[in-house]
Amino acid sequence: MGADRVGSGRGRVGRTGAYAVCGAVLLAGCASMPDSGDLRGVESTARQDTQVRVFAMPPHENASPSEIVQGFLEALTSDDTNYETARKYLTTAAGHTWRPELSTTVLEDAPETNAEPVGSREEGEEFVFSMSGSKVATVDAQQSYVPVTGAYSRPVHLTKNHEDGQWRIDALPQGVVMGKSDFQRNYMSVNKYFFASDAEAGQSPQPAAVADPVYVRRRVEPMTQMVRSVLKGPTKWLGPVVRSSFPTGTALQAEGDALAPDDQNKLTVPLNARAARVGQGRCEEMAAQVLFTLQNLTPAVDEVELRSGGKQLCSLTEGSHADAVAALTSAQEPDYLYFVDGDHRLVRLSAGSGDTKAEPAPGALGEGEKALRTVAVSRDEHTAAGVRLDGKALYVGALVSGGSLGDPVLRSEGKTEENRLTAPSWDVRGDLWVADRDPANPRLLLLEKGAGEPVEVETSGLDGRVRAVRVAADGVRIALVVEKDSRRSLLIGRIERGGKTDGRPTVTVRELRSATPELEEVTAMSWAGDSRLVVVGREEGGVQQMRYVQSDGSAPEEQAPTALPGVEEIAACQDDQTPLVANSEDGIVRLPAGAQWRKVTEGTAPVYPG
The missing domain is CATH 2.120.10.30 (TolB, C-terminal domain)
Known part of the structure; x- marks a missing residue:
């Protein structure tokens, strides 16, 4: 889903509801994969309706190394909030050190896997698979998309647990990797908004709003993802020419809570103490950043209220109120x-x-x-x-x-x-x-x-x-x-x-x-x-x-x-x-x-x- 969309009316941010959940699909992790020899791909998940959530299956008892790797790669394309199922294919130590949010590598097709046995094949206690393919793009830790080309090849190391005899991945690359079709199903592009740091919008006193496109997981609390992304600031590429009105260190008051608008299409955003002392004008600019961003994501937000320490800081509604705070060029x-x-x-x-x-x-x-x-x-x-x-x-x-x-x-x-x-x-x-x-x-x-x-x-x-x-x-x-x-x-x-x-x-x-x-x-x-x-x-x-x-x-x-x-x-x-x-x-x-x-x-x- 592109960051610029057909809008619900003239003069506002184009937006489309993209996060409703209507059902679930399980990734069973049962396609075949060789343990050695020739190259073979883990099939990409068929393109699903964007409203359908996809969940992976955990590893079954006595799964082979090939089944563990295949199940892990399929779990990367599921809609688990924190990749809980994918971590079940890892050892406890690897699960603690693996950071999927660091990057997403997009390949032309699903990763090819080549088994490279260490020692005496599956009868031993170690196994290595290499993941390979042709790179299309990367999405970095700031959720910024960059087209890339060239070959991709990374090893995945497995070991057998001495206590229960189960194979698990104990060494793997940071981030996630998937084919282009799975990326398109799992991620969407959304604009988050900041302000031009050295220019007003023509002759008007309002700051000019600047779109900063990022990719977020389509069905994993995208509204909360986007608010957090705004609070973290602009991407590295755009950062030198824009500013955020949020004070440095501002974050959601409770990181585990998902944000959702009420039945009046009003979203309340509870912030930590870093935002508690901002003035009215600056607070309204902060609210404008959130409002413009979320209206690019969904039609379900007409008003944003910012709070800190249980007290209201400010509130901003779409239309003339928001237009008086910042100039949105698409309006x-x-x-x-x-x-x-x-x-x-x-x-x-x-x-x-x-x-x-x-x-x-x-x-x-x-x-x-x-x-x-x-x-x-x-x-x-x-x-x-x-x-x-x-x-x-x-x-x-x-x-x-x-x-x-x-x-x-x-x-x-x-x-x-x-x-x-x-x-x-x-x-x-x-x-x-x-x-x-x-x-x-x-x-x-x-x-x-x-x-x-x-x-x-x-x-x-x-x-x-x-x-x-x-x-x-x-x-x-x-x-x-x-x-x-x-x-x-x-x-x-x-x-x-x-x-x-x-x-x-x-x-x-x-x-x-x-x-x-x-x-x-x-x-x-x-x-x-x-x-x-x-x-x-x-x-x-x-x-x-x-x-x-x-x-x-x-x-x-x-x-x-x-x-x-x-x-x-x-x-x-x-x-x-x-x-x-x-x-x-x-x-x-x-x-x-x-x-x-x-x-x-x-x-x-x-x-x-x-």
Whole structure:
């Protein structure tokens, strides 16, 4: 289940109930496995209904080493809260030292097991199995997903108990391992929320909420898991650019208690003494973090109350109360869809209607003063930027009638259109981003408030040339299409802003990571939620396709958008109720919810604000 979902209404976090339990399935641990010789896989559990809890069987009397290993691996895919059944396959000492929460290794298929007898096979007192497979991803102790590739191989050592003669595992890798299908059944992606540490939401005083996607076990108290995850703070990758309003050391007052809302959809969260002395404003920010997080998980929470020491600290309800505390970008709806018409002017359509007749945008860019190739509109829809038709110059103008354009704010010296300026992108601070693709001087650039001398952004670790730029609505993440050796990949980076030198800011994009490791060529992309993007591209030897991807490189469960041939540009909005729009071989087309692509009009370069 992806972290960005179709919502129950416009303007709130997308959410789906994902944790109800309707039944149980037992994993019997009875499939065959060789004790020696050839490789053979432990079959992945068949994909079950997500509402069905799965429980494993404990080891039976006089189970063989192969049955112990098989039963243990199957128990890892069950819904035992603390892996109680899996621990029954371990010796007492191993059960005390094994920490399954440290990591989850995801393999393409269920682990292959190869028996490697020590001494005299099962007649002895030791036995070793190796677990192996092809890695797909890892989920670390912070529940952060990272795509990985390469071979996986780890030993599992068994010993025979002298007292009862039973085989048990006494040495094994930390964490858990399972095949991709079991991972998809057992885990779901959920956004937890923090605040941008150095930016407000545009001109408003509220802090900008930032989504931090993590994976939690789907049917093992996910609400409690997510609250604990918020209290522990952001993941390592996002941590340098966000803050939490919870005081360091804040935890649930009673770690063993499961959280659940009452019949009024109110969730009470009892906190330890670390939170007891926070002020009202900070407490409401804390409640907003929990509320936004849980509304991304389930529709069952409309209000969050924080308590400590038996006393109420504060309470926060969804809607205008929460909106006054923090700015959630997925709750912000655009007024217009913008694009370039056949006369190379900036035009617009109402974003919430089925209109097909565009009107010129107010201001010089809509009046046709300069022939445009690509455009971007600020998130408050007060200012627009446009790249000239030849790609050599970038202009910025106010969206007001009679406004003048002036000189370009940036020029490229690239020799061809393809080697000049990319489409620009606005962040939540009102700063403008663009890349110059000139092979002689490739740069990622930032113009504060869309004006002044461009700031060259340091792109730490970037290997390749930027072909496209999109800044997330939260202002702390950026998506780049990067070309290297004829391969175009989608990378997500963290935006870090330092102090100013000679009055100019220091801006760096760090820890770029792939969001589409399996795609060879990314044609177009756009942010489509708090932690989700829509991407057009193709796999090696494949045809063009459109799909959703998570910013951490995982694949959400949402169905991919309906196929559309010849897509050159794609536009999506943080608000997941606003239709996708694309520039295809049929012109500007729109994808309403539950419908097929429909032609809107002729034109190019469609964008929503941002």
